[in-house]
Amino acid sequence: xxxxxxxxxxxxxxxxxxxxxxxxARRGALAREERRRSELEARLRPLALALVAGDDxxxxxxxxxxxxxxxxxxxxxxxxxxxxxRRRVAAYFAGTTPFDAELRALRDRRAxxxxxxxxxxxDMACGDATPALLDALADSDADVRAxxxxxxxxxxxxxxxxxxxxxLVASSVPRAIAFRAILDVGPDAxxxxxxxxxxxxxxxxxxxxxxxxxxxxxxxxxxxxxxxxDPSAEVRARAAAALGRLASxxxxxxxxxxxxxxxxxxxxxxxxxxxxxxxxxAVPRLLRQAREDRFESARAAxxxxxxxxxxxxxxxxxxxxxxxxLHEAADLLRV
Amino acid sequence: xxxxxxxxxxxxxxxxxxxxxxxxxxxxxxxxxxxxxxxHLRARGHAPDEEVFSSPVTPPVSVLVxxxxxxxxxxxxxxxxxxxxxPEHEVIVxxxxxxxxxxxxLRDAFDLVPVRKALRVVVPTAPIRGVYVSRRHRHLWVVxxxxxxxxxxxxxxxxxxxxxxxxxxxADAILEEDSLLRVVRPVVAEPDVVVATGxxxxxxxxxxxxxxxxxxxxxxxxxxxxxxxxEYFRAFLIGRVGWSRMNALLIVSGAFGLFRRSxxxxxxxxxxxxxxxxxxxxxxxHRHLRERDEPYRIEFVPDPVCWTEAPETFRQLSxxxxxxxxxxxxxxxxxxxxxxxxxxxxxxxxxxxxFLFFEFLGPLVEVLGLPAxxxxxxxxxxxxxxxAAFLVVAMLLGVVLSLAALTLEEHSFRRHRxxxxxxxxxxxxxxxxxxxxxxxSFWRFLAFFDLVRRRGDWGEMRRKGFTTVAEAPLPR
Numbered sequence: 001x002x003x004x005x006x007x008x009x010x011x012x013x014x015x016x017x018x019x020x021x022x023x024x025a026r027r028g029a030l031a032r033e034e035r036r037r038s039e040l041e042a043r044l045r046p047l048a049l050a051l052v053a054g055d056d057x058x059x060x061x062x063x064x065x066x067x068x069x070x071x072x073x074x075x076x077x078x079x080x081x082x083x084x085x086r087r088r089v090a091a092y093f094a095g096t097t098p099f100d101a102e103l104r105a106l107r108d109r110r111a112x113x114x115x116x117x118x119x120x121x122x123d124m125a126c127g128d129a130t131p132a133l134l135d136a137l138a139d140s141d142a143d144v145r146a147x148x149x150x151x152x153x154x155x156x157x158x159x160x161x162x163x164x165x166x167x168l169v170a171s172s173v174p175r176a177i178a179f180r181a182i183l184d185v186g187p188d189a190x191x192x193x194x195x196x197x198x199x200x201x202x203x204x205x206x207x208x209x210x211x212x213x214x215x216x217x218x219x220x221x222x223x224x225x226x227x228x229x230d231p232s233a234e235v236r237a238r239a240a241a242a243l244g245r246l247a248s249x250x251x252x253x254x255x256x257x258x259x260x261x262x263x264x265x266x267x268x269x270x271x272x273x274x275x276x277x278x279x280x281x282a283v284p285r286l287l288r289q290a291r292e293d294r295f296e297s298a299r300a301a302x303x304x305x306x307x308x309x310x311x312x313x314x315x316x317x318x319x320x321x322x323x324x325x326l327h328e329a330a331d332l333l334r335v
Numbered sequence: 336x337x338x339x340x341x342x343x344x345x346x347x348x349x350x351x352x353x354x355x356x357x358x359x360x361x362x363x364x365x366x367x368x369x370x371x372x373x374x375h376l377r378a379r380g381h382a383p384d385e386e387v388f389s390s391p392v393t394p395p396v397s398v399l400v401x402x403x404x405x406x407x408x409x410x411x412x413x414x415x416x417x418x419x420x421x422p423e424h425e426v427i428v429x430x431x432x433x434x435x436x437x438x439x440x441l442r443d444a445f446d447l448v449p450v451r452k453a454l455r456v457v458v459p460t461a462p463i464r465g466v467y468v469s470r471r472h473r474h475l476w477v478v479x480x481x482x483x484x485x486x487x488x489x490x491x492x493x494x495x496x497x498x499x500x501x502x503x504x505x506a507d508a509i510l511e512e513d514s515l516l517r518v519v520r521p522v523v524a525e526p527d528v529v530v531a532t533g534x535x536x537x538x539x540x541x542x543x544x545x546x547x548x549x550x551x552x553x554x555x556x557x558x559x560x561x562x563x564x565x566e567y568f569r570a571f572l573i574g575r576v577g578w579s580r581m582n583a584l585l586i587v588s589g590a591f592g593l594f595r596r597s598x599x600x601x602x603x604x605x606x607x608x609x610x611x612x613x614x615x616x617x618x619x620x621h622r623h624l625r626e627r628d629e630p631y632r633i634e635f636v637p638d639p640v641c642w643t644e645a646p647e648t649f650r651q652l653s654x655x656x657x658x659x660x661x662x663x664x665x666x667x668x669x670x671x672x673x674x675x676x677x678x679x680x681x682x683x684x685x686x687x688x689x690f691l692f693f694e695f696l697g698p699l700v701e702v703l704g705l706p707a708x709x710x711x712x713x714x715x716x717x718x719x720x721x722x723a724a725f726l727v728v729a730m731l732l733g734v735v736l737s738l739a740a741l742t743l744e745e746h747s748f749r750r751h752r753x754x755x756x757x758x759x760x761x762x763x764x765x766x767x768x769x770x771x772x773x774x775x776s777f778w779r780f781l782a783f784f785d786l787v788r789r790r791g792d793w794g795e796m797r798r799k800g801f802t803t804v805a806e807a808p809l810p811r
């Protein structure tokens with residue numbers, strides 16, 4: 001027993017020493033790395049800016065670590081630029097060793113390396129990476145799929161929009177990332193999104209309708225108005241929200257009708273949307289909802305009246321049967 | 336003499352077994368935490384906060400601040416909450432019948448005016464005296480109510496909240512600018528699955544604070560508070576990371592926890608009849624969702640930071656620890672059917688038994704075990720060398736665990752930039768094992784008597800307020 005304790009003590013002492021050494025070494029290494037990076041970055045950032053801006057600069061002879069830092073700086077800049085500047089970033093990386101290395105790394109056995117590669121390929125802005133990134137959307141690792149989706153969005157890969165919407169619905173990529181990526185693809189994604197708005201799967205229809213609220217235009221009004229009568233409550237609610245986001249005056253009638261929907265969250269989104277559309281004819285119906293409906297949808301109705309017709313709100317709030325939501329909205333109006 | 340001998344033998348053996356098992360568990364968790372943090376850090380490299388900030392699907396959040404006699408720190412805290420970088424959030428301070436000028440300080444600082452706010456009545460609370468909104472910050476609300484305790488104040492906040500997620504934080508806490516964005520990230524990623532998340536709590540004593548923001552991270556001058564810095568490293572970077580990985584996180588700190596509001600309402604809100612309302616709510620959520628076989632996750636996120644003021648006197652610290660321990664005991668008792676129950680997955684088979692045997696009953700073993708070993712030695716059954724070797728091993732285990740936590744912190748977040756602070760923490764990793772840990776165990780032991788007497792309170796602590804830039808000494 002005593003011998004075991006002795007061995008344990010020695011092991012623990014060695015572990016303590018190990019942690020101490022790791023702690024000191026890590027701190028020292030990080031401090032050196034930070035100094036080196038800040039020195040390199042200060043030196044190479046102007047060059048990266050000049051290259052992205054299209055200034056006439058000659059690329060000097062660079063060491064390997066300087067090239068890597070320059071690539072990183074250009075990659076970071078590419079997240080903030082569009083148009084010609086982004087095309088120059090793509091031209092800088094196209095066919096280069098770093099670009100090919102990242103494409104190869106998408107097949108690395110280590111998941112974190114594949115995820116990093118997928119992310120960097122988005123920074124490199126080269127459309128050539130799209131097929132490989134589409135494959136990476138089906139990777140077994142969630143981080144790789146998420147990084148690939150982000151990059152497909154940053155590349156504006158219109159051909160990926162269908163796969164991104166499917167990934168969004170299947171939750172194989174986190175909702176926020178897939179959603180953002182589709183918005184980043186922009187109008188090029190609309191054709192696929194409109195097609196999916198008529199899909200038999202209600203989950204796909206709901207996602208597509210929601211996206212139309214962000215990406216669509218006046219030509220989508222008819223499709224969204226139809227969707228307010230969809231059999232799926234989820235689709236109806238998102239269609240109402242989308243009409244509000246597009247501030248569709250044509251949708252006002254459908255939205256007013258949706259205030260009578262049997263599902264409360266459809267009524268809630270319809271009320272909010274009418275507030276955005278500014279539909280004065282819906283005010284009496286909204287006032288009724290603010291007095292009588294469930295908490296959230298009543299609150300949404302009161303807020304909508306405050307936006308559309310403040311005088312009507314103040315008048316209604318003065319009556320004895322106004323209820324708490326109209327009182328709150330009226331008080332906030334006066335603050 | 337034989338009876339004493341037998342008792343001493345049993346207690347000492349239990350102590351040895353307990354001690355070995357506990358530290359093996361800790362060491363295993365250190366390994367799990369190391370892996371998890373590495374993965375988290377790598378993923379963070381390609382998941383910028385900007386993404387959550389600019390996402391149209393990031394949910395709006397109601398920040399709930401229960402306040403009871405928080406006059407010295409409340410204005411700074413609210414400033415820090417209003418300055419959070421987040422697309423849409425409201426701050427709801429619930430003044431729980433404070434006896435000091437908490438409400439007046441808020442009214443003066445934020446130009447509050449009374450409004451007739453619509454309040455849900457999903458969770459009953461003590462009577463509401465009034466609701467105010469700030470003229471300067473339209474998303475700042477103050478609910479003034481009669482005293483009902485922290486849980487009751489949080490329930491009033493839940494009833495007043497407008498948004499689908501609520502973030503409960505302590506009134507003396509300061510959140511970093513991006514903390515809300517980061518703690519929400521798992522929810523944004525999997526909104527249908529993640530029902531609650533918690534971030535890391537760090538100690539603000541010694542740090543310099545400017546307008547509700549920590550601008551310079553320093554160790555506290557107080558030795559007692561510095562010892563707690565190490566404890567927090569161990570608890571958060573090792574314990575919570577490990578349990579979160581197993582989806583068996585029992586504690587989302589009351590100082591900084593995000594919850595899906597509808598679910599909190601569904602389970603009846605915070606429980607007012609326990610002093611551990613944070614742990615009790617989390618266990619109840621686990622139980623509720625497991626009993627319904629619903630897929631869910633409760634996650635710990637290691638990088639969003641909540642800075643809080645730690646007790647600097649033995650009296651305050653002992654009250655805090657006794658309260659925490661009593662809260663744990665009450666929760667374990669209330670949810671005792673979870674223990675060793677396979678129906679509840681890792682929660683029932685690992686987390687609850689661990690918290691029962693090691694966290695809750697641990698002080699009994701620690702406080703009674705050492706005297707038992709000494710008695711065993713005095714009876715001549717143990718050699719002095721053995722006792723000394725045992726104490727050395729016990730101390731070294733403590734040192735190893737603290738150094739592991741410190742190394743994890745340096746490897747991951749490295750908030751203490753001053754090398755002298757790190758040297759000091761290394762020193763305290765050794766010192767805490769002689770005296771401090773034993774005292775803390777003793778306080779937790781005393782909580783058993785509190786449990787029997789059912790003594791409870793809000794956990795009153797005299798606030799010093801944070802060291803502001805103007806008051807702080809200039810950096811050397």
